[in-house]
Amino acid sequence: MRFVDEFREPELVTRTADEIRRLADPARHYRFMEVCGGHTHAIYRFGLKDLLPSNIELIHGPGCPVCVLPMGRVDDGLSLAPSNDSQQREVIFAAFGDMMRVPGTTGSPLEHKARGMDVRIVYSPSDALKLAKANPGKHVMFFAIGFETTAPSTALTLMRAKSEGVHNFSVFCNHVTIIPAIRAILDSPDMRLDAFIGPGHVSTVIGCRPYEWIVQNERKPIVISGFEPLDMLQSIVMLLRQLNRGEAKVENQYRRVVPWEGNRAALRAMAEVFQLRPYFEWRGLGFISQSALRIRDAYAEWDTEQRFDVPGVRVTDPKAAQCGEVLKGVLKPHQCKLFGRECTPEHPIGALMVSSEGSCAAYYNYEHRKTAMVNILSRTA
Amino acid sequence: MGNRTKGNSDIENNNFSASEGCHMCLAIPGKIIEISPENPDSALVDVVSVRRRVDLGLLQDDRPRPGDWVLIHVGFAMSKISEQDANDQMETLRALGEAEAAMQEVEGYGLGDAEQLKPN
Amino acid sequence: MTPAAVLRNIAENTAPQVRFREPQIEMAHGAGGKASRRLVEGLFAPLLFGASLEPLADAAHLSINGAKIAITTDSFVVKPLSFPGGSIGELAVNGTVNDLAVSGARAEAMVVTFVLEAGLPTELLEAEVRAMANAARKAGVKITGGDTKVVEHGKADRMYITTTGIGSPLPGVRIDPRSVKRGDKVVLSGPIGDHGITILLARGELDLEADLRSDTRSILPLVEAMVAAAGPAIRWMRDPTRGGAATSLNELARDCGLGIALFEDNVPVRDAVRGACELLGLDPLHIANEGQFLAVVAREFADAAITALHATPGGEQAQIIGEVCDQPAGSVLASTSYGGSRIVDMLVGDPLPRIC
Numbered sequence: 001m002r003f004v005d006e007f008r009e010p011e012l013v014t015r016t017a018d019e020i021r022r023l024a025d026p027a028r029h030y031r032f033m034e035v036c037g038g039h040t041h042a043i044y045r046f047g048l049k050d051l052l053p054s055n056i057e058l059i060h061g062p063g064c065p066v067c068v069l070p071m072g073r074v075d076d077g078l079s080l081a082p083s084n085d086s087q088q089r090e091v092i093f094a095a096f097g098d099m100m101r102v103p104g105t106t107g108s109p110l111e112h113k114a115r116g117m118d119v120r121i122v123y124s125p126s127d128a129l130k131l132a133k134a135n136p137g138k139h140v141m142f143f144a145i146g147f148e149t150t151a152p153s154t155a156l157t158l159m160r161a162k163s164e165g166v167h168n169f170s171v172f173c174n175h176v177t178i179i180p181a182i183r184a185i186l187d188s189p190d191m192r193l194d195a196f197i198g199p200g201h202v203s204t205v206i207g208c209r210p211y212e213w214i215v216q217n218e219r220k221p222i223v224i225s226g227f228e229p230l231d232m233l234q235s236i237v238m239l240l241r242q243l244n245r246g247e248a249k250v251e252n253q254y255r256r257v258v259p260w261e262g263n264r265a266a267l268r269a270m271a272e273v274f275q276l277r278p279y280f281e282w283r284g285l286g287f288i289s290q291s292a293l294r295i296r297d298a299y300a301e302w303d304t305e306q307r308f309d310v311p312g313v314r315v316t317d318p319k320a321a322q323c324g325e326v327l328k329g330v331l332k333p334h335q336c337k338l339f340g341r342e343c344t345p346e347h348p349i350g351a352l353m354v355s356s357e358g359s360c361a362a363y364y365n366y367e368h369r370k371t372a373m374v375n376i377l378s379r380t381a
Numbered sequence: 382m383g384n385r386t387k388g389n390s391d392i393e394n395n396n397f398s399a400s401e402g403c404h405m406c407l408a409i410p411g412k413i414i415e416i417s418p419e420n421p422d423s424a425l426v427d428v429v430s431v432r433r434r435v436d437l438g439l440l441q442d443d444r445p446r447p448g449d450w451v452l453i454h455v456g457f458a459m460s461k462i463s464e465q466d467a468n469d470q471m472e473t474l475r476a477l478g479e480a481e482a483a484m485q486e487v488e489g490y491g492l493g494d495a496e497q498l499k500p501n
Numbered sequence: 502m503t504p505a506a507v508l509r510n511i512a513e514n515t516a517p518q519v520r521f522r523e524p525q526i527e528m529a530h531g532a533g534g535k536a537s538r539r540l541v542e543g544l545f546a547p548l549l550f551g552a553s554l555e556p557l558a559d560a561a562h563l564s565i566n567g568a569k570i571a572i573t574t575d576s577f578v579v580k581p582l583s584f585p586g587g588s589i590g591e592l593a594v595n596g597t598v599n600d601l602a603v604s605g606a607r608a609e610a611m612v613v614t615f616v617l618e619a620g621l622p623t624e625l626l627e628a629e630v631r632a633m634a635n636a637a638r639k640a641g642v643k644i645t646g647g648d649t650k651v652v653e654h655g656k657a658d659r660m661y662i663t664t665t666g667i668g669s670p671l672p673g674v675r676i677d678p679r680s681v682k683r684g685d686k687v688v689l690s691g692p693i694g695d696h697g698i699t700i701l702l703a704r705g706e707l708d709l710e711a712d713l714r715s716d717t718r719s720i721l722p723l724v725e726a727m728v729a730a731a732g733p734a735i736r737w738m739r740d741p742t743r744g745g746a747a748t749s750l751n752e753l754a755r756d757c758g759l760g761i762a763l764f765e766d767n768v769p770v771r772d773a774v775r776g777a778c779e780l781l782g783l784d785p786l787h788i789a790n791e792g793q794f795l796a797v798v799a800r801e802f803a804d805a806a807i808t809a810l811h812a813t814p815g816g817e818q819a820q821i822i823g824e825v826c827d828q829p830a831g832s833v834l835a836s837t838s839y840g841g842s843r844i845v846d847m848l849v850g851d852p853l854p855r856i857c
Binding site: 001002003004006007012015016019038096123124125126127146149150152153156201204205227230234237253255256257258259263264265266269 | 407408409410412428429436438439440441442450452454455456457459460462463464466467469470471473474475477
Binding site for chain 3: 051097365
């Protein structure tokens, strides 16, 4: 696969890993946070931790938009589907696959589907709009999640819904923004970090400038990274070089895709359709101001929250679940009391165990049952 | 009966699992095959011989052409992929090992300060 | 009574314990993964299979008045009914033949039940029955009887097919996961993922197109070739349908109590399957196949097995994809070319419903 396989070349991976060993100061313990859930997933999928020296610790950040969604918002979304539209229409609940097994108080969307709710998986917000056009007698509610990577696509879809006059369509908007999350991590007293592996795909939209305050105010380097093994390893090389020289800069490792200035058209679409909420609740991080998007009044008719009554109930996580601390990187997944026991990918208590970007799911699926296998494999491969 | 059961009945259609699909950061490179004549925002893209329709609406400031590579996320093209930057990156990575090998060779000659030759 | 007989007696007199505690049946219970296994082991097995301590298998080998026969049953629920490479009728025949083949038996005859939805066009039914007749002829199996039921419109999604097949055991083969040993090799007959992805694309719900066909076929010729080359050295076989290769290998690991080391780079996957999986965030190891099989062969005979497969039409892409190890016991560990590794689990949930 072009632009994928080259960045997985084993010989180069080994060389880059060697360079990392060469650069890592044995007297130091490095703590790098990868913000984005996609990076967490890549680390586990490719077993990248096995290639790093033991004094480099990768800490998983809160960049999984499914994981940071409080259960109350899932309940809100599900409550709308047996319709309370004034015209008494049936509602189709449409969402990405990641949402389908996220637990709400009365079950996940998939469980609701088994009980008769019309739940559909879509791979694009435009699929949801297509569903609306194909089902004129029903209302399609798209449960939108994601950071700035995904928000512009939702925005463009809403603009199209409006210009094409599709009225049986609305978006339940749970888009969040990455910078306030990073700020919250840095403000947290429990956190001690040396540097960041920056979110590659969010940056295709917002560019690299928004991270400059991290290097200026906090003096911590950040490298915007791609998702293939060579990308992530090269990013770690770049971070080590900066730290060894006492530098703190924003660097773009993912140059082939991320423009320094971001994607103007995407930002314009977002500005046209969305505005920042004064505050929004994040699982684990609490209420963060200016951290999430809502739909502007000009698009009120396509805003589920303005069109329907949303219960807006706050639901706290089960007491024993430590989703918050794992999200902040304070606890590793296996340190949560419920990990692997009451909470598994099959019976998830919190969304971190459901979403394949969640650190708990990644850790469970890839890490916690490995033993001395690696030695055997290097002998037989 | 084996330990696999195949039958199930449900009048609904799709019903996927989230344990595999990770869509939030999932973005894939694809090559533009053709742009729809009726709609410049709609393109047919090839991803390892799978063809899909992708929305180009977010690239209206710098429209890609057939043959260009783009990064696709949830059915939308997010960015053009620069072949030049990709090649540059590969060069840099290849140079890593070579510079190190060169360093070791120089050090082996015992010619003095190898620091000056360290790659940046 | 011998001690063993006493234990058997006690087991037979003990009321069967149903261990399945879930309040309702979900789609996942039919997906072939963990949930399916819980249902079968927790509800069906204790009530239907009694005190049998044999591991569950694709087909049962019975001895009736001295005659040895293998028997299997299968049901087919596919949407759409017809797709590139085949249709539900062919799946029904080939699936049955294959279940018998991987249990070490040659299919001799089968009976078929149709559950038809009122309103189904006759033309469609005829096409499926023709497809079945063709597939049976090709596979060398007789269809000797069956049953038909018709249900109201909306109650059957056009057509469900159930089959029961009987076969004669292949000489010199004894399939038992408990005979699997450390050092044994894992063989895969060909590329994975073709069937599941073909079905997904054939549904037309995604804006995806690719040049892919279902791999549905009888694998009996390949199995027979392998048996001829390595018969007594074959410890275990399975056809990885729902749940994919990952699920079958996890079942093996569980049943034999050992670990499976998988060499991810050796697993054959067509480009289009890879591309579709990347686009959709799916793992080819979890996708259903209808014309492939996995086998565990003693190390000394693994090369002979591969050579025999390569020499048989349809087996050209067979590969050794892994090895049996002590650790991690009961799990499958996949390694990549740079020493990174990951646990490959059984399927959780249901990524592709109504696949076969």
